[in-house]
Amino acid sequence: SQTIHQWPATLVQPVGSPLSLECTVEGTSNPNLYWYRQAAGRGLQLLFYSVGIGQISSEVPQNLSASRPQDRQFILSSKKLLLSDSGFYLCACSIRGATGTEAFFGQGTRLTVV
């Protein structure tokens, strides 16, 4: 089964500083990968998803970017953080080509921008 590693678990960063959150997947190859953000402990907003190396789709315009340098590695970045970037960031994966596949989630990164 798939295992998703996210780090760090918590992060406090000043406004204007850069960001790099990393997610790696074990137990499957060529997965679909996703970054979600959860604000105020409630709804999940899809930020980016990727169907392969170097292939990134952005769901909403924002201060963030994503990259997939390797098949099972997904990175969320920002050049300059804003206060509004605070939230709980979740990486997820699903199996490509499997009908009805569910997504598996990492444990999340709590980002606080101060």
Add this chain to the structure above:
Amino acid sequence: AQSVAQPEDQVNVAEGNPLTVKCTYSVSGNPYLFWYVQYPNRGLQFLLKYITGDNLVKGSYGFEAEFNKSQTSFHLKKPSALVSDSALYFCAVRSYTGGGNKLTFGTGTQLKVEL
């Protein structure tokens, strides 16, 4: 476009009583529907899914969900609630979009089970 609605922000239930967490969906074509649970400061855990077949789907921890096509609903149920079931529950729908298989989530329902 696909969407999911969870009309209740919070559901309170006494331990031992049955619980229902509501979800309605909107999607073109056949829906793939999912329920997830989230404990504080943790990732989402998969509970169950409906793809096709029986309208009553059984999942983890004694949860089940009933798919109702005419009402476009997929309510989560459990015959007897436990205090440990207290958590945030998300309904999700999936469509196939250019190979992305995006999952769209509802806003979540906080379940509180009291003694």
